[in-house]
Amino acid sequence: xxxxxxxxQALSIQExxxxxxxxxxKTSINNLQWYRQNSGRGLVHLILIRxxxxxxxxxxLRVTLDTSxxxxxxxxxxxxxxxxxxxxxxxxxxxxxxxxxxxxxxxVLA
Amino acid sequence: xVKVTQSSRYLVKRTGEKVFxxxxxxxxxxxxxxxxxxxxxxxxxxxxxYDVKMKEKGDIPExxxxxxxxxxRFSLILESASTNQTSMYLCASSFWQGDEQxxxxxxxxxxx
Numbered sequence: 528x529x530x531x532x533x534x535x536q537a538l539s540i541q542e543x544x545x546x547x548x549x550x551x552x553k554t555s556i557n558n559l560q561w562y563r564q565n566s567g568r569g570l571v572h573l574i575l576i577r578x579x580x581x582x583x584x585x586x587x588l589r590v591t592l593d594t595s596x597x598x599x600x601x602x603x604x605x606x607x608x609x610x611x612x613x614x615x616x617x618x619x620x621x622x623x624x625x626x627x628x629x630x631x632x633x634x635v636l637a
Numbered sequence: 638x639v640k641v642t643q644s645s646r647y648l649v650k651r652t653g654e655k656v657f658x659x660x661x662x663x664x665x666x667x668x669x670x671x672x673x674x675x676x677x678x679x680x681x682x683x684x685x686x687y688d689v690k691m692k693e694k695g696d697i698p699e700x701x702x703x704x705x706x707x708x709x710r711f712s713l714i715l716e717s718a719s720t721n722q723t724s725m726y727l728c729a730s731s732f733w734q735g736d737e738q739x740x741x742x743x744x745x746x747x748x749x
Contacts, residue, residue: 557735558735560737560738562738562740567725567743567745568742568743569641569727569729569740569741569742569743570680570727570729570738570740571740572737572738572739575736575737615679615680617680617738619735624682624685624695624696625670625682625738626682626696627672627679627680627681628679629677629678629679630679
């Protein structure tokens with residue numbers, strides 16, 4: 528079964544707006560990572576947040592982690608057309624296997 | 638720049654053929670992974686390797702095998718391809734278990 532579930536499945540916003548995506552998971556994790564995938568290509572790592580961290584920033588990206596709710600959110604501020612992609616969360620289980628969610632498809636309209 | 642390459646971007650094979658998908662990384666990473674990606678199912682781990690000649694099953698290993706004879710190369714083998722193995726195959730590597738993964742561009746395999 529899929530551990531990471533992203534929400535929403537698809538999101539369409541105007542350039543300059545903020546985009547928020549959520550990820551829920553079911554079991555204890557070591558860390559949670561967010562990846563971006565441009566259409567038909569490989570994934571690119573965006574940010575990693577450890578289980579003992581609550582918030583992390585990287586440029587226009589802000590990730591939060593709430594282990595009590597087993598959820599994480601990815602905020603992209605001041606979005607650009609180039610941010611159009613699918614975004615995946617990946618959780619690392621104790622067995623050191625990653626579980627990826629089904630992704631959120633973000634479309635940023637110019 | 639770190640680099641993970643995969644032998645083919647697109648591949649078309651017939652049912653029953655033996656298929657080799659090759660992945661090479663130039664980062665001296667210990668860990669390498671094979672995933673398949675299907676619409677609505679996300680990425681699912683097939684096999685991973687944490688050292689040369691070492692391998693561990695992922696979540697969906699049935700119908701696949703792997704080989705890692707050298708640190709930089711991790712091969713995925715479909716012993717007898719079937720139509721339900723039509724998918725996008727993604728290879729990844731990481732320095733240590735739990736670290737960020739670097740992905741190759743993917744191989745879109747079609748089995749007719």
